Amino acid sequence: xxxxxxxxSSLSASVGDRVTITCRASQGISSAxxxxxxxxxxxxxxLIYDASSLESGVPSRFSGSGSGTDFTLTISSLQPxxxxxxxxxxxxxxxxxxxxxxxxxxx
Amino acid sequence: QVQLVQSGAEVKKPxxxxxxxxxxxxxxFSSYTISWVRQAPGQGLEWMGRIIPILGIANYAQKxxxxxxITADKxxxxxxxxxxxxxxxxxxxYYCARRPLAVxxxxxxxxxxxxxxxx
Numbered sequence: 001x002x003x004x005x006x007x008x009s010s011l012s013a014s015v016g017d018r019v020t021i022t023c024r025a026s027q028g029i030s031s032a033x034x035x036x037x038x039x040x041x042x043x044x045x046x047l048i049y050d051a052s053s054l055e056s057g058v059p060s061r062f063s064g065s066g067s068g069t070d071f072t073l074t075i076s077s078l079q080p081x082x083x084x085x086x087x088x089x090x091x092x093x094x095x096x097x098x099x100x101x102x103x104x105x106x107x
Numbered sequence: 108q109v110q111l112v113q114s115g116a117e118v119k120k121p122x123x124x125x126x127x128x129x130x131x132x133x134x135x136f137s138s139y140t141i142s143w144v145r146q147a148p149g150q151g152l153e154w155m156g157r158i159i160p161i162l163g164i165a166n167y168a169q170k171x172x173x174x175x176x177i178t179a180d181k182x183x184x185x186x187x188x189x190x191x192x193x194x195x196x197x198x199x200x201y202y203c204a205r206r207p208l209a210v211x212x213x214x215x216x217x218x219x220x221x222x223x224x225x226x
Contacts, residue, residue: 001169034212036152043202043219044144044152049212087152091211095168096142098152 129203
């Protein structure tokens with residue numbers, strides 16, 4: 001089974017900061033990767049699909065890049081509503097595993 | 108407006124089974140796959156399996172093989188996840204999620220169903 005790792009596991013940042021989260025797959029997954037944002041007590045929300053496509057309604061400060069084994073989620077200018085946990089998920093093969101998550105909190 | 112509405116919270120005894128439903132509205136049920144994801148308290152997201160409703164074909168994570176059954180009723184646009192031989196470690200919020208065909212991402216999620224396993 002394909003394993004996903006995320007780094008960092010947590011980070012503290014300030015409003016306006018540029019934030020980058022990395023997701024690495026244990027083997028190549030082409031562009032079959034999604035990014036989600038989850039806030040406490042809520043279902044995850046899709047941000048990026050197919051590694052780099054912005055989901056409708058998601059602010060343009062979110063972007064995704066990468067293919068193969070290395071992927072990045074970037075928030076260009078962190079906003080107060082962006083403090084949350086972020087997960088990547090691969091769709092290349094079963095099981096469609098998630099990464100362990102990256103918690104973004106306020107510095 | 109697309110919605111996935113799940114059944115309510117459950118409290119179950121160890122060794123019993125639970126069946127959670129996920130009713131879809133506002134979209135074409137047969138144009139998507141439905142997956143089930145769970146989240147134990149304070150933990151990350153765990154993929155359990157998925158079904159292609161139009162075909163009735165399901166795939167499961169090996170961890171749950173033999174204990175989980177995912178089904179779909181096209182006539183009511185409802186998917187189901189049944190988990191048997193429950194243990195305390197199965198206490199979690201269970202989510203259904205919709206994936207458009209040939210897209211890597213779940214665009215809509217249910218609200219979650221808390222299943223508590225306790226003696």
